[in-house]
Amino acid sequence: MAGLAILAAMTAPFTAESALSTIRAPRSRDGRSSPIKDAAFDAVQAMVAPALAGGAEAALDAVGQAYAVAEAIWADIRATPAYAFGTAKAACGKGCGWCCHQRVGAAAVEVLHIARQLRLRPDADTLIARLDAWPTGRACAFLVDGACAIYELRPFKCRGLYQLDARWCMTTYAKLDVPLFGPPPSHDYQAPPKDVFDGAVFGLALPFHRAGRDCAGVDFMPALKAVINRPDAAARWWRGEKVFPAEAHLHDWFPSIKPAKPKRADRHRGL
Numbered sequence: 355m356a357g358l359a360i361l362a363a364m365t366a367p368f369t370a371e372s373a374l375s376t377i378r379a380p381r382s383r384d385g386r387s388s389p390i391k392d393a394a395f396d397a398v399q400a401m402v403a404p405a406l407a408g409g410a411e412a413a414l415d416a417v418g419q420a421y422a423v424a425e426a427i428w429a430d431i432r433a434t435p436a437y438a439f440g441t442a443k444a445a446c447g448k449g450c451g452w453c454c455h456q457r458v459g460a461a462a463v464e465v466l467h468i469a470r471q472l473r474l475r476p477d478a479d480t481l482i483a484r485l486d487a488w489p490t491g492r493a494c495a496f497l498v499d500g501a502c503a504i505y506e507l508r509p510f511k512c513r514g515l516y517q518l519d520a521r522w523c524m525t526t527y528a529k530l531d532v533p534l535f536g537p538p539p540s541h542d543y544q545a546p547p548k549d550v551f552d553g554a555v556f557g558l559a560l561p562f563h564r565a566g567r568d569c570a571g572v573d574f575m576p577a578l579k580a581v582i583n584r585p586d587a588a589a590r591w592w593r594g595e596k597v598f599p600a601e602a603h604l605h606d607w608f609p610s611i612k613p614a615k616p617k618r619a620d621r622h623r624g625l
């Protein structure tokens with residue numbers, strides 16, 4: 355029986371869709387994944403996929419729910435002895451925002467969700483004014499006195515970064531040329547939070563991709579700036595219109611899905 359199953363798999367037509375069906379959390383550069391990444395991916399994907407039937411607003415709501423799901427997984431991990439005693443301490447803390455000087459990637463639907471929620475906040479005018487004044491290439495507009503002014507709304511990519519040596523962030527992200535003491539800065543980071551939130555953002559993007567909706571990775575600041583004063587942006591995006599400028603586009607997460615070619619017998623039958 356096993357032999358028949360293998361034979362069937364080997365003769366099945368290969369399409370991007372069939373390849374996607376085997377993806378759980380996409381692999382890291384070294385080709386490995388992790389149970390944590392897969393768990394976050396599965397949990398978020400299972401929650402987001404049904405929400406797409408509810409239209410644009412439901413899709414944006416699903417982003418907030420995806421943040422809650424991923425944060426709950428991360429809280430569970432933080433509470434384990436394995437994390438507490440087996441993971442090197444991160445250098446992160448309030449007032450340390452060198453990482454916010456880099457370009458931050460976000461899923462397109464995350465940006466639309468953040469824009470909607472940001473417009474509802476009591477401090478919306480102040481935050482939108484900061485964003486409108488944001489010059490390309492500078493630190494994130496929401497970095498205020500070394501802290502994130504939209505902490506509970508920040509994208510997945512901001513949530514998973516826990517470096518062990520702030521000097522590395524200072525020189526790499528903020529490009530500061532400062533005298534450093536001690537050993538060379540270390541690039542080491544905590545893997546569990548990165549796995550959780552990387553898995554989660556892929557789990558968020560994949561259902562949109564499968565539904566043929568554009569949910570590419572975009573550059574957070576220019577993408578948000580382009581839609582923050584356009585309350586109709588989410589509805590236009592849902593209709594398939596381009597709402598982000600070309601310079602905000604970072605990359606697509608997944609291979610494009612093309613309809614499978616009909617089998618020869620089907621073509622003869624005119625199917």
Ligand code: SF4
Nearest residue numbers: 446450452453520523
């Ligand atoms: S990632 Fe780096 S810059 Fe950001 S809070 Fe942590 S140590 Fe500081």
Ligand code: SF4
Nearest residue numbers: 454494496497502512
């Ligand atoms: S959204 Fe917040 S955490 Fe993310 S880059 Fe901006 S200031 Fe930093």
